[in-house]
Amino acid sequence: DGGITQSPKYLFRKEGQNVTLSCEQNLNHDAMYWYRQDPGQGLRLIYYSQIVNDFQKGDIAEGYSVSREKKESFPLTVTSAQKNPTAFYLCASSSPGGIRNEQFFGPGTRLTVL
Amino acid sequence: DQQVKQNSPSLSVQEGRISILNCDYTNSMFDYFLWYKKYPAEGPTFLISISSIKDKNEDGRFTVFLNKSAKHLSLHIVPSQPGDSAVYFCAAVGNSGNTPLVFGKGTRLSVIA
Numbered sequence: 106d107g108g109i110t111q112s113p114k115y116l117f118r119k120e121g122q123n124v125t126l127s128c129e130q131n132l133n134h135d136a137m138y139w140y141r142q143d144p145g146q147g148l149r150l151i152y153y154s155q156i157v158n159d160f161q162k163g164d165i166a167e168g169y170s171v172s173r174e175k176k177e178s179f180p181l182t183v184t185s186a187q188k189n190p191t192a193f194y195l196c197a198s199s200s201p202g203g204i205r206n207e208q209f210f211g212p213g214t215r216l217t218v219l
Numbered sequence: 220d221q222q223v224k225q226n227s228p229s230l231s232v233q234e235g236r237i238s239i240l241n242c243d244y245t246n247s248m249f250d251y252f253l254w255y256k257k258y259p260a261e262g263p264t265f266l267i268s269i270s271s272i273k274d275k276n277e278d279g280r281f282t283v284f285l286n287k288s289a290k291h292l293s294l295h296i297v298p299s300q301p302g303d304s305a306v307y308f309c310a311a312v313g314n315s316g317n318t319p320l321v322f323g324k325g326t327r328l329s330v331i332a
Contacts, residue, residue: 109262138319145228147324148263148308163319195262206251206312208320210262 108132109211111196116216118183118190126181126214128196137179138197138208141165148195154179183216190218222246223311225323234332238296242309242323245290249311253320254283254294257306266307267294299330 109130118124130137139151150163154173168187173179179198183190193215197208224243232238242252250271255263269276269283269292276283282295296303306327310320 111262140322145324147225148322150319153319193260197262206318206320207253207265207268210255210264212262213260215260 109196109198109209111194111211111214114212114214116214118216118218120218121185123182123184124190124216126183126194126196126216128179128181128211129177130179130196130198130209130211131177132198132200132209133176134198134200134209135176136199137173138199139163139169139171139179139181140195140197142193142195142213151181151194190216192216220245221323222249223309223321223323225307225309225326227326228324229327229329231329231331232299234301234330235298238294238299238303238328238330240294240296240307240309240326240328242292242294243290244292244311246311246313246321247290248313249321251312252283252285252292253310253312254281255308255310255322256303257308257325263308296328299328301330301332304328304330 112127136155138153140148152171154160170182195213196211199208253268254266256266257263267278267281269285285292306325308325309323
């Protein structure tokens with residue numbers, strides 16, 4: 106079954122701790138993305154990567170870091186520098202071979218910082 | 220500055236009637252538009268898209284209309300069903316492969332039985 110996996114579904118962390126959210130895809134997609142969803146804010150782009158070992162900041166990259174060492178994986182670290190980390194985080198991927206720019210999304214991870 | 224705007228945060232429609240969700244954009248470089256549907260605590264799923272060379276695209280109960288001169292697009296759902304109740308996001312992109320989509324803030328559609 107091809108798709109995008111995000112784990113865990115729910116994550117709780119204490120304030121001041123870094124936390125890494127997992128995103129894996131077996132769709133053989135080149136590009137991967139991280140979004141954050143807050144109530145009434147829509148989907149805001151954190152980071153994206155168009156190819157292995159390369160990534161770019163999105164609109165709200167401050168307090169976040171990513172890596173893209175493998176095509177299948179694009180983990181997101183929420184650092185203690187992120188002022189308001191509690192949110193629903195969505196990972197997506199896309200390939201130029203499909204419907205143009207269609208992004209496939211994972212099920213999301215809800216992070217709650219206590 | 221929002222490049223993709225969905226000015227109606229919510230919409231309620233009776234089952235069987237037409238739902239019309241609107242989206243405006245400001246960036247004239249956008250040439251491809253997509254609609255996504257999202258249920259709570261799930262990832263968005265692709266619904267329908269339209270290229271700027273067209274003014275209409277239809278897929279079953281879903282039709283997207285594009286008015287380039289007005290920089291406006293709309294999603295029509297006919298007939299609306301209770302299972303259509305979700306948040307709908309409009310997204311846009313310019314002519315460049317694998318660049319990120321720019322999303323609107325979404326419209327929550329409630330279809331009342």
